[in-house]
Amino acid sequence: MTPLWQSTCADCVIGVTKDIELNTGRFITVEGIEGVGKSTNIEHLSRIIESRGFKVLKTREPGGTPMAERIRALLVEHGEEELPDIAELLLMFAARALHVNNVIRPALAAGTWVVCDRFTDASRAYQGGGRGIPMNNINQLADWVHGNLQPDLTILLDAPVDTGLDRAGRRGEPDRIEVERREFFSRVRETYLQLAGSEPERFIVVDATQDLESVRRAVERIALEIE
Numbered sequence: 001m002t003p004l005w006q007s008t009c010a011d012c013v014i015g016v017t018k019d020i021e022l023n024t025g026r027f028i029t030v031e032g033i034e035g036v037g038k039s040t041n042i043e044h045l046s047r048i049i050e051s052r053g054f055k056v057l058k059t060r061e062p063g064g065t066p067m068a069e070r071i072r073a074l075l076v077e078h079g080e081e082e083l084p085d086i087a088e089l090l091l092m093f094a095a096r097a098l099h100v101n102n103v104i105r106p107a108l109a110a111g112t113w114v115v116c117d118r119f120t121d122a123s124r125a126y127q128g129g130g131r132g133i134p135m136n137n138i139n140q141l142a143d144w145v146h147g148n149l150q151p152d153l154t155i156l157l158d159a160p161v162d163t164g165l166d167r168a169g170r171r172g173e174p175d176r177i178e179v180e181r182r183e184f185f186s187r188v189r190e191t192y193l194q195l196a197g198s199e200p201e202r203f204i205v206v207d208a209t210q211d212l213e214s215v216r217r218a219v220e221r222i223a224l225e226i227e
């Protein structure tokens with residue numbers, strides 16, 4: 001067996017070995033604070049990619065597998081006990097390990113394009129920017145959990161916090177993360193924008209304050225251009 005990935009984290013001794021890994025599908029992630037219109041635009045994005053003749057798997061994080069969905073429930077529900085920030089981060093990555101291993105990698109290897117509602121950038125933005133966990137710790141977990149698997153493209157739907165929270169507020173009762181204060185989401189948004197600025201070749205930022213039709217057209221153009 002050929003080792004395809006060895007963690008670059010100095011303290012880690014775990015490597016991942018797989019027989020063959022053909023990463024033929026594209027891995028596309030969609031990110032943004034609550035209320036920016038991810039769900040609608042993911043539907044649209046996926047339909048356009050399908051119309052180009054590719055098979056598409058739409059999935060989400062935290063979640064995307066039966067066990068990861070159970071972890072999601074622990075993360076978003078108002079539980080009976082306090083969830084320390086570190087436990088929140090580790091649960092995000094536990095769900096991600098299931099998702100990457102059991103769903104994302106097999107789909108990509110089969111040539112399916114994966115469109116994922118949030119991925120590790122959400123941990124950087126929410127647990128890093130929002131909660132203040134050092135980015136270095138998050139990147140070590142990312143390296144450990146999904147090593148050489150990075151999104152080919154990340155679409156960041158960006159809108160000011162007030163706009164997003166106002167739209168999200170109309171959707172009903174806020175979950176455990178949505179109840180956070182405005183300042184928390186400002187840090188999340190800032191971190192997303194910093195990530196996009198630091199990796200311009202991977203990120204495309206779409207102004208989600210535009211009317212729905214303009215955002216839809218922007219997403220459509222992206223979907224038609226992905227190689």
Ligand code: TMP
Pocket residue numbers: 034060061062076092117118119120121122123124126127177178
């Ligand atoms: P969703 O409502 O957009 O599906 O996401 C669920 C919540 O989980 C949302 O508030 C963002 C949060 N989240 C994190 O805090 N860190 C992560 O790594 C992921 C994937 C989501």
